[in-house]
Amino acid sequence: GENVEQHPSTLSVQEGDSAVIKCTYSDSASNYFPWYKQELGKRPQLIIDIRSNVGEKKDQRIAVTLNKTAKHFSLHITETQPEDSAVYFCAAGMDSSYKLIFGSGTRLLVRP
Amino acid sequence: NAGVTQTPKFQVLKTGQSMTLQCAQDMNHEYMSWYRQDPGMGLRLIHYSVGAGITDQGEVPNGYNVSRSTTEDFPLRLLSAAPSQTSVYFCASSYEGGNTEAFFGQGTRLTVV
Numbered sequence: 001g002e003n004v005e006q007h008p009s010t011l012s013v014q015e016g017d018s019a020v021i022k023c024t025y026s027d028s029a030s031n032y033f034p035w036y037k038q039e040l041g042k043r044p045q046l047i048i049d050i051r052s053n054v055g056e057k058k059d060q061r062i063a064v065t066l067n068k069t070a071k072h073f074s075l076h077i078t079e080t081q082p083e084d085s086a087v088y089f090c091a092a093g094m095d096s097s098y099k100l101i102f103g104s105g106t107r108l109l110v111r112p
Numbered sequence: 113n114a115g116v117t118q119t120p121k122f123q124v125l126k127t128g129q130s131m132t133l134q135c136a137q138d139m140n141h142e143y144m145s146w147y148r149q150d151p152g153m154g155l156r157l158i159h160y161s162v163g164a165g166i167t168d169q170g171e172v173p174n175g176y177n178v179s180r181s182t183t184e185d186f187p188l189r190l191l192s193a194a195p196s197q198t199s200v201y202f203c204a205s206s207y208e209g210g211n212t213e214a215f216f217g218q219g220t221r222l223t224v225v
Contacts, residue, residue: 006154031211034213043218045216094211098162098210100210100214102154102155105155
């Protein structure tokens with residue numbers, strides 16, 4: 001089955017710096033790659049997603065890139081702010097499966 | 113539109129007890145799933161359902177049962193609770209399963225002593 005690995009497990013950056021979180025997946029049939037943000041004590045919520053027919057997608061300060069050949073995708077947050085502090089999860093899914101498999105999460109701390 | 117609603121929010125069980133975690137959604141989604149969240153382990157899929165009457169196992173199904181009698185409800189049953197089942201449980205629903213956004217409930221924090 002699909003396996004998703006996520007790095008790093010923790011990331012500390014200075015406010016205004018960029019943060020990058022990387023994920024790799026094992027099943028080449030996966031074609032849907034969402035990113036979720038989970039604030040302390042809250043539920044995970046989708047912040048951005050990308051499909052395999054697209055190499056990059058941006059939404060204001062957040063961008064996701066996908067390299068299907070290497071089977072990895074990354075989340076980029078620019079101009080980080082204290083409210084970006086949270087746990088971020090990547091995931092992989094596919095049209096032919098009803099499963100969405102998550103990575104182990106990255107705890108991002110943005111220092112003021 | 114309440115989205116995905118889970119009850120209870122907190123629960124303490126003794127080893128060997130049974131209980132049911134409730135999950136309901138009002139978005140008319142066919143696909144529902146249960147995840148557990150443990151420190152450093154991310155969100156691991158327990159069971160999922162692709163519609164009323166249809167369920168299947170995820171990554172960590174042992175010790176849990178599910179059923180789906182209606183589109184709206186997807187309860188998770190712990191038959192004989194063990195300390196290893198201490199975790200935060202999330203129910204999620206989505207329009208088309210593994211290739212669309214999953215909407216999560218607020219979670220249930222379960223402690224087994």
